[in-house]
Amino acid sequence: MATAESLTERIDALAEALRAAGVPTDRVSTILGSAATATMHALMLDVVLDENAEAAQHVEPAAATEQTPVETLRVAA
8 A cells, every 4th residue: 555655655745844834823724734635635536436447357349339430511601
């Protein structure tokens, strides 16, 4: 789970930078809460995309069907 570890390290670095910049504690908490929520969404999206990619590997392509020719429309100038 390198992605989760990487994101955790980034949140830790963000927390350290905010504290070093003298950002008020309540504001740091709000920012870190938002960052944690975004991290969870990113991890869930990553899992869903991995599952979809794996499932797509097991699906056979649909057979080609004949298509009706499309007429080209001409527009008067």
